[in-house]
Amino acid sequence: MTTANVATPAAPLTRREFLYYVWAASIALFMAEMGGALIWFALPRFKEGEFGGVITLPISDLPTPDSGPKDLPDVRIWLVNLGEGRIDDNRQPGEYTVNGGVRALYKICVHLGCLYKWVPTNDRFECPCHGSKYLASGSRIDGPATRNLDSFPIEFVDDDGNVLAQSGTAGTGKSEEGGALEIPSGAVAIRIDTGQRVEGASNTQPGGGI
Ligand code: FES
Structure with missing residues (x-):
């Protein structure tokens, strides 16, 4: 006569073991979430060449001094090149001095966020929503806006990528930021x-005159 093997039933988890497994699972989940969050923050938010990232253009794409601004609609920029004519513009508000050179102006009106336009016949930017007006320099010359246009920091680089000049980075407190x-x-x-x-x-x- 043979004797059948009978499996021994597993011992039930004790309360202490159960709590240990719950604790270990919570720690593992927390670590996985932290790792995911770190990777998320480490990834670049914006791609180069898209709005939100760094836009690189050849010098040949820049407008010539005192010509009309160049529209870059995909990246929400008006590029201006301020020559003597813009600096000496008698409409320029006296409280805000202007330097010559290139600026990258943000295309959004600082009043309530409409897209302002360049109006060549009036040689100025005009906002279709409530009538604010700005010079090519970015200076506000008529409201309801109460400040100059926003801009983006720029830098010039040589063939090897060396920075030759930069306008300063937001948050450094430099007066020439975005200038x-x-x-x-x-x-x-x-x-x-x-x-x-x-x-x-x-x-x-x-x-001196709108
Ligand atoms: S949004 Fe431009 S003037 Fe109001």
Whole structure:
């Protein structure tokens, strides 16, 4: 006569073991979430060449001094090149001085966020929503906006990618942040950082003539 093997039933989990497994699972889940969050923050949010990232353009794409602004609609920029004519413009508000060179202006009106347009016949930007007006320099010359246009920091680089000049980065407190930069000799490209908008200075006085 043979004897059948009978499996021994597993011992039930004790309360202590059960709590241990729950604790271990919670820690594992927490670590997985932290790892995912770290990877998420480490990934670049914006791709180069898209709004929110760094835009690189060859110098040949820049407007010539005092010509009309260049529209870059995909990246929400008006590129301007301020020459003597813009600096000496008698509509320029006296409380806000302008340097010559290139600026990258943010295309959104600082009043309530409409897209303002360049109007060649009036030689100025005009907002279709409530009538604010700005010079090519970005200076506000008529409200209801109460400050100059916002802009983006720019830098010029040579063939090897060396930075030859930069307008400053938002948050450094430099007065030239987002300001105009002359194109340095040897520059082959401009880089515009659309991830760092520089707020236009308060400017509530009309200029010499709208
Ligand atoms: S949004 Fe441009 S003037 Fe109001």
